[in-house]
Amino acid sequence: GESVGLHLPTLSVQEGDNSIINCAYSNSASDYFIWYKQESGKGPQFIIDIRSNMDKRQGQRVTVLLNKTVKHLSLQIAATQPADSAVYFCAEIPNAGGTSYGKLTFGQGTILTVHP
Amino acid sequence: DTEVTQTPKHLVMGMTNKKSLKCEQHMGHRAMYWYKQKAKKPPELMFVYSYEKLSINESVPSRFSPECPNSSLLNLHLHALQPEDSALYLCASSQGTLQPQHFGDGTRLSIL
Numbered sequence: 001g002e003s004v005g006l007h008l009p010t011l012s013v014q015e016g017d018n019s020i021i022n023c024a025y026s027n028s029a030s031d032y033f034i035w036y037k038q039e040s041g042k043g044p045q046f047i048i049d050i051r052s053n054m055d056k057r058q059g060q061r062v063t064v065l066l067n068k069t070v071k072h073l074s075l076q077i078a079a080t081q082p083a084d085s086a087v088y089f090c091a092e093i094p095n096a097g098g099t100s101y102g103k104l105t106f107g108q109g110t111i112l113t114v115h116p
Numbered sequence: 117d118t119e120v121t122q123t124p125k126h127l128v129m130g131m132t133n134k135k136s137l138k139c140e141q142h143m144g145h146r147a148m149y150w151y152k153q154k155a156k157k158p159p160e161l162m163f164v165y166s167y168e169k170l171s172i173n174e175s176v177p178s179r180f181s182p183e184c185p186n187s188s189l190l191n192l193h194l195h196a197l198q199p200e201d202s203a204l205y206l207c208a209s210s211q212g213t214l215q216p217q218h219f220g221d222g223t224r225l226s227i228l
Contacts, residue, residue: 008156031214032214034216034217036219041221042221042222043120043206043208043219043220043221043222044159044206044219045219046216046217046218046219049216089158089159093213093214095214102147102149102164102166102171102172102210102212102213102214102217103161103164103172104149104161104217105161106158106159106160107158108157108158109158
């Protein structure tokens, strides 16, 4: 999603629904992408990652899709639970000359709210 | 609970004080990071250490001084901070620089 002013994009779903969180990235040289979940009062928690030589990767209840043509990343959460409520960030690392030095850049984030 | 431990969890300091934030990991990770996060914003990279050497400084003011005493510890020394430096300071570590970064829960810093 795209941020508008100081307000993070939001997604509200019912428990049991599938959720899709979108992210547009800007650096076509980015080689590695990560999705993080951040709950209130905690640090970002790693969910799943994907490298630029892949277009899909699945984890437990989560799937990440990468479309390099349009520089778009999405996170799909199956059977969303109230415990999934959090801010979700996509993040990217460029691979400049084969050495990225871990320069992780975060997107603006999306607030996911799951209603029981 | 995270495997990256940050202390203290909260810190209130005046603009003339000197304090330090501490970060510790025992996962054998060789890259460690400091980030700053303001409310309702994403984390912003400040410093990267790789094999205990500073490899990235994202033009951070000199009132923030990082230190990596060994491969498990990362400190951030603070001196003469400004009210706008109030934020959540996050530490992270990773096995390599193209590997997932694992974050601590941060130190919430308030500058009076």
